[in-house]
Amino acid sequence: MHTFLRQPLLGLLLSLLLAPGLALGAGAEAPATGEPGEAAAPLQLCLSEFAPFNASGLSEGGPLGRIAVQAFARAGIRAELRFMPWARVIKEAEAAQCLIAGLWRNEARDQLYAYAGPYYQVELGYFTLKSLPRPAEPLSRAQASRICVQRGAYLPAALQEHQSLLQMNLDLSGCLRMLATGRVDTAFGARAAGQHYLDSAAGRDLGGSIAWRGPALELKDHMLAIRKTHPQREALIQAFNRGLAQLRADGSYQRLLSAGGLSGP
The missing domain is CATH 3.40.190.10 (Periplasmic binding protein-like II)
Structure with missing residues (x-):
């Protein structure tokens, strides 16, 4: 009696496991529905x-x-x-x-x-030598202030209007190096990024001569x-x-x- 019932039951379970759309293991994927998170790739x-x-x-x-x-x-x-x-x-x-x-x-x-x-929210603004003041606002050609900015980086309107004052470098750390050697008067960038470099082993030699000059020129979300x-x-x-x-x-x-x-x- 028990053997007779067990065979049909086993067949039913196998047919359910092999039916289309049922997961057979942890690696099986659900059909795509267009909802984010369901794709196999992250x-x-x-x-x-x-x-x-x-x-x-x-x-x-x-x-x-x-x-x-x-x-x-x-x-x-x-x-x-x-x-x-x-x-x-x-x-x-x-x-x-x-x-x-x-x-x-x-x-x-x-x-x-x-x-x-x-x-x-990121603070953007100026770094200068500690012996120099923060650039006056608004900027003008009469100041003849040389400002280093990262190539391709976001520029506030105050800097976009004075392209002739800008000198480009690959990154903010390069701008800070230019500032330390007197090749520019000001470096523009993110406060946290500049301070991170000045506090690092690579930039620690500059920390005694360069400072952030607040307040921020702009805050960017x-x-x-x-x-x-x-x-x-x-x-x-x-x-x-x-x-x-x-x-x-x-x-x-x-x-x-x-x-x-x-x-x-």
């Missing part, structure tokens, strides 16, 4: 080296990189950071191959991108940017903002900033 977040905010040499990509990844994780989306030169970040994002984990808005960018966040043509734009924006709100609410956001040496609001 969501790509493109960014460039920008210590102490983001850097491939920092733990988990740096504090702002960790915040971006964890905000998506709270919404059930697996994301990963991809570090690359800034020109390639823009190229990949414009092709909707990735999201930009940290973009500062301007009129031209607003034509191309939609945004989530902000998830940090650090946004997650997504191409307006991206097919999952609205869903991804909502997911990120929802996850970011959760990180803020339970204190994780502030802990991530503090662990990376950044101050928060």
Whole structure:
């Protein structure tokens, strides 16, 4: 009696396991529905080296990189950071191959991108030799002030109007070196980034002669940017903002900033 019942039951169980649409193991994938987070590959977040905010040499990509990844994780989306030169970040994002984990808005960018966040605010302004005053405002050619800026970096209107005063360098650390040797009068950049370099082993020899000159010339919101043509734009924006709100609410956001040496609001 028991043997007779067991055979049909075993056949029924096998037929259910082999039916289309039922998962057969941990590696099986659900059919795509267009919802973010369901794709097998992780969501790509493109960014460039920008210590102490983001850097491939920092733990988990740096504090702002960790915040971006964890905000998506709270919404059930697996994301990963991809570090690359800034020109390639823009190229990949414009092709909707990735999201930009940290973009500062301007009129031209607003034509191309939609945004989530902000998830940090960056102070932009001047570094000078401690023996020199902060540049007077508004700038004028009469001052003949030589200002070093990073090539391709965001420039406030106050600097865009005086291109003849600007000298380019590959990065802010190079500008600080130019400042220390008297090749420029001022270096423009992010306060935290400049101070991070001055406090590092590479820039410690400059720390005694260079200082940040507040107040900030401009405060820029650090946004997650997504191409307006991206097919999952609205869903991804909502997911990120929802996850970011959760990180803020339970204190994780502030802990991530503090662990990376950044101050928060």
